[in-house]
Amino acid sequence: MPPEGLDASPLAAAAVDAGQHDLRAMFQHIRSPHPEAWRAVGVYWLYNLRGYTRLFPKAFVELIQPVSGPLRLAGSSTWGQVLDWRQQVEPAVREELLCRLVGMDVPAPSRVFPLQSQVATCDAGFP
Known part of the structure; x- marks a missing residue:
């Protein structure tokens, strides 16, 4: 659920700095107890949205691929x-x-969703 007092989407242009800060904090949180981690992999439908991908470095976004x-x-x-x-x-x-849903492929139900998940891989030293 959105936090109290949130007046705009976390993916709004005005929230880019906060979103990038959160990503850096997340990667630091991962690296701290797991210095052996060398790669991060994300699978997410949000990689289809410019509002989300603008939080990441260009080099990272260029590597996003279909699952x-x-x-x-x-x-x-x-x-x-x-x-x-x-x-x-x-x-x-x-x-x-x-x-x-009418034409759903039963072995691959995720294909009925309008935005398909994408996969992104980056160095765990990101960003």
Whole structure:
């Protein structure tokens, strides 16, 4: 749930500095107890959104690729694209998802989502 008093999306242009700060803090948190970590891999549908990718260095964004193989939906953030930053259902995304269910490939149900997950890999020394 969004924190109390949040007036705009965390991916808004005005939030870029805070988002980049949070990413640096996250990587420092990972490196501190795990200095042996040499690579970070992210699989996320948000890599489709400019508001998200602008938080990362250009070299990182250039390496983002489609996921190969099936994507598990249990515990996945993939469902998050159906909600806005206030945790309200996005009507257009809901409608597109419902329309796409008709042709769903049962072995690959994640393919019905409008925004497909992407994979990004970077040096754990990021950023």
